[in-house]
Amino acid sequence: MDTCIEKIRAIGADLLAKGTVEKVIGFANGSIPMATRPVALTSEKDMDKLVFNSVCGLNLANYVSKNSLSKKEGKIAVVAKGCDARNLVTHIVENQISRDQIYIIGVPCTGMVDKRKIAALFEDEITGFEEDNDSLTVSSASKTETVKKADVLRHNCRVCTHRNPPVYDVMAGEPVEEQTLDQPYEDVDQIAAMDPDARWTYFEKLTENCIRCYACRNACPLCYCPTCFVDESGPQWVGKGQNETDVTTFHFLRAFHCAGRCTDCGACVEACPMGINVRDFTRKLNKDALELFGWEAGLDLDKRPPLDVYSPNDPNDFIK
Amino acid sequence: MMGNLLEQMGVDRDRIHFSWISSAEATKFVDVVKEISDKVRALGPNKKFVKDYNK
Amino acid sequence: MNFITIDKKDWTRGIDQSRNAYRVYGPVKDENGCQIKPLAPDTHPEMDAAVTVMSAKSVLFPQTEKILTATLDELKDDHHVMKPVETDDMPRVVLGIRPYDAKAVQLVKLNFDNPDYQDPYWCAAYDATTFVGLGVTHPGPCDFSTAVGSGPFSEDGLDVLMADMDDKYLTKILTEKGEKWAAACGFDTVADPKESQVLFDVLRKEAEKQIQTNVATDKLAGKTILDLYDAPFWDEVAFSCINCGTCTFVCPTCWCFDIQDETRHNTAVRFRNWDTCMSPLFTHHASGHNPRVTKVQRVRQRFMHKLKYFLDKYDQGIMCVGCGRCVASCPVNIDIREVCNRMNDYETTK
Numbered sequence: 001m002d003t004c005i006e007k008i009r010a011i012g013a014d015l016l017a018k019g020t021v022e023k024v025i026g027f028a029n030g031s032i033p034m035a036t037r038p039v040a041l042t043s044e045k046d047m048d049k050l051v052f053n054s055v056c057g058l059n060l061a062n063y064v065s066k067n068s069l070s071k072k073e074g075k076i077a078v079v080a081k082g083c084d085a086r087n088l089v090t091h092i093v094e095n096q097i098s099r100d101q102i103y104i105i106g107v108p109c110t111g112m113v114d115k116r117k118i119a120a121l122f123e124d125e126i127t128g129f130e131e132d133n134d135s136l137t138v139s140s141a142s143k144t145e146t147v148k149k150a151d152v153l154r155h156n157c158r159v160c161t162h163r164n165p166p167v168y169d170v171m172a173g174e175p176v177e178e179q180t181l182d183q184p185y186e187d188v189d190q191i192a193a194m195d196p197d198a199r200w201t202y203f204e205k206l207t208e209n210c211i212r213c214y215a216c217r218n219a220c221p222l223c224y225c226p227t228c229f230v231d232e233s234g235p236q237w238v239g240k241g242q243n244e245t246d247v248t249t250f251h252f253l254r255a256f257h258c259a260g261r262c263t264d265c266g267a268c269v270e271a272c273p274m275g276i277n278v279r280d281f282t283r284k285l286n287k288d289a290l291e292l293f294g295w296e297a298g299l300d301l302d303k304r305p306p307l308d309v310y311s312p313n314d315p316n317d318f319i320k
Numbered sequence: 321m322m323g324n325l326l327e328q329m330g331v332d333r334d335r336i337h338f339s340w341i342s343s344a345e346a347t348k349f350v351d352v353v354k355e356i357s358d359k360v361r362a363l364g365p366n367k368k369f370v371k372d373y374n375k
Numbered sequence: 376m377n378f379i380t381i382d383k384k385d386w387t388r389g390i391d392q393s394r395n396a397y398r399v400y401g402p403v404k405d406e407n408g409c410q411i412k413p414l415a416p417d418t419h420p421e422m423d424a425a426v427t428v429m430s431a432k433s434v435l436f437p438q439t440e441k442i443l444t445a446t447l448d449e450l451k452d453d454h455h456v457m458k459p460v461e462t463d464d465m466p467r468v469v470l471g472i473r474p475y476d477a478k479a480v481q482l483v484k485l486n487f488d489n490p491d492y493q494d495p496y497w498c499a500a501y502d503a504t505t506f507v508g509l510g511v512t513h514p515g516p517c518d519f520s521t522a523v524g525s526g527p528f529s530e531d532g533l534d535v536l537m538a539d540m541d542d543k544y545l546t547k548i549l550t551e552k553g554e555k556w557a558a559a560c561g562f563d564t565v566a567d568p569k570e571s572q573v574l575f576d577v578l579r580k581e582a583e584k585q586i587q588t589n590v591a592t593d594k595l596a597g598k599t600i601l602d603l604y605d606a607p608f609w610d611e612v613a614f615s616c617i618n619c620g621t622c623t624f625v626c627p628t629c630w631c632f633d634i635q636d637e638t639r640h641n642t643a644v645r646f647r648n649w650d651t652c653m654s655p656l657f658t659h660h661a662s663g664h665n666p667r668v669t670k671v672q673r674v675r676q677r678f679m680h681k682l683k684y685f686l687d688k689y690d691q692g693i694m695c696v697g698c699g700r701c702v703a704s705c706p707v708n709i710d711i712r713e714v715c716n717r718m719n720d721y722e723t724t725k
Binding site for chain 1: 321322324325327329330332338339340352368370371372
């Protein structure tokens with residue numbers, strides 16, 4: 001893909017030089033193969049540190065919620081792909097930031113790669129990763145492989161229908177074509193087709209390796225509660241250990257707190273050290289939001305999410 | 321949506337009930353509670369989302 | 376110190392033979408990576424597994440451990456009296472542990488087994504465990520164990536060290552525990568000590584050459600705590616941190632825990648769970664005050680503990696064995712090697 005990185009750097013430099021923004025939040029190169037790291041830069045001379053490629057899998061909107069910003073901060077520019085920009089819209093709608101506090105550098109995105117899928121092609125650890133448009137060259141001590149990006153895309157990117165930021169201050173490249181999908185929620189339907197006990201076993205197995213690190217929660221831009229429900233102690237709602245009921249409760253409830261707000265950016269799965277696909281919880285809710293309320297999060301600055309607003313047409317045949 | 325997600329996870333949908341009851345609708349409250357208790361009891365003991373301290 | 380060779384064709388037979396004397400733990404691969412897990416009677420360790428995501432720490436120090444229980448039934452004589460839970464005292468063996476993980480156990484031991492205080496749960500588990508290490512012939516890109524006092528063929532903390540020689544394991548028995556284990560497996564093919572040691576030395580040098588990263592720790596001891604604490608780079612280091620617990624949980628030398636009581640009906644149980652200094656709750660006082668309420672304070676504290684406070688207190692090097700797990704698993708790629716070098720190189724301008 002055209003990574004737009006030159007344009008991103010130029011835009012960033014210009015914004016900082018003119019004093020339009022105090023800080024540019026973007027991605028920089030990581031210290032190991034297939035890694036990038038979020039970075040906040042304040043000098044136009046540092047714009048060369050910014051990168052944008054197929055391993056920029058986290059959501060930078062996570063760094064601009066109310067409790068992430070100090071009160072004295074001025075305007076901040078954020079490099080935002082489609083999903084990131086949608087989360088910035090959600091932040092504005094939910095009063096975490098005001099529209100004029102951020103400058104959205106929109107980046108049209110053709111998807112991020114699934115690092116685990118790539119790692120699974122090798123018996124040993126990966127020592128090199130290079131990207132050239134849609135061709136990825138990955139190497140380890142024992143071999144080098146060339147893979148097509150399309151073959152190793154993350155699942156959320158494969159079913160993404162909002163690759164272009166819906167709201168932005170400037171676009172760093174030409175919009176890319178949006179995908180149309182016949183069955184975007186096939187994964188949700190597959191689970192729904194199982195019988196109840198099989199489904200319960202599926203979800204138990206899904207979270208059996210969870211170490212309650214909360215990387216998923218902390219990487220999620222929606223999770224900005226000053227005190228998360230799992231950290232409450234008066235009363236304590238959920239146990240902190242590895243008991244599977246506590247683990248399931250955490251994931252179920254966190255997903256529910258994101259109901260109607262999740263943009264399926266995949267940062268949760270990207271952050272998880274155990275590779276747990278926690279999106280199995282949130283995607284069911286996303287599907288319902290779409291089918292019951294015609295709603296997709298973060299597309300419109302002027303619309304409030306369905307669980308925020310009462311309308312007489314809301315589906316209510318489940319209520320006695 | 322909560323009921324749907326729980327159902328997706330394999331929890332019996334008939335164990336989850338929703339109702340709008342005002343504090344002025346005491347009779348309705350009693351009726352709904354009776355109805356739900358009977359329905360759920362008929363489903364037998366629930367094994368999901370129950371914390372097992374013997375493990 | 377004696378040497379044996381273990382024919383790989385004989386390996387599974389030996390492991391199975393030892394099962395009546397040992398609970399066997401070893402690396403297994405699942406779709407999410409490699410973990411060290413207790414091995415069911417029909418499973419065997421996958422000795423060629425790449426570095427495990429989690430360390431072997433949970434063999435001695437499980438993430439959730441039931442430590443006491445009590446009945447709340449006031450009709451019973453012993454109600455509200457907390458009693459120890461039944462523990463599994465059977466000796467256990469961890470197969471294929473990497474040398475840096477064994478050294479990490481020795482560092483953690485400084486905390487759980489010292490003249491002032493001995494943690495009964497950890498110590499009982501440690502006494503029951505035999506560590507059978509496998510030398511790392513191809514250290515990965517995140518391995519920097521040689522820079523911090525360990526190495527791909529380090530013997531520190533191991534009872535047995537094995538080297539993979541294609542069709543067999545060349546094995547060095549280091550302790551009495553190691554001898555007992557080898558005997559329990561029926562591994563008794565003696566190898567020539569001189570030749571074997573030479574081979575080990577060659578393998579060690581070959582493996583150490585492959586470690587690319589240079590992490591410098593020589594100047595850390597000479598700096599004052601306050602100089603490092605007040606250094607200007609912490610804001611930059613901490614920016615991307617999301618304060619999850621990943622680094623602390625994958626780290627073999629992190630030892631913090633939290634104790635909680637839970638009750639249900641007439642049973643009370645006291646649990647010990649891993650805790651993480653990355654969590655804002657970690658230093659949240661009952662008064663409501665939190666001395667490390669900001670992210671930067673917590674990130675700084677973690678690196679100061681690992682690379683300075685521990686170094687000063689125990690004089691055994693830094694609290695890191697160079698396994699690289701935090702580097703590999705950190706969602707935002709905060710790299711302890713970079714931070715360590717930064718701290719080591721930092722000079723105040725005064």
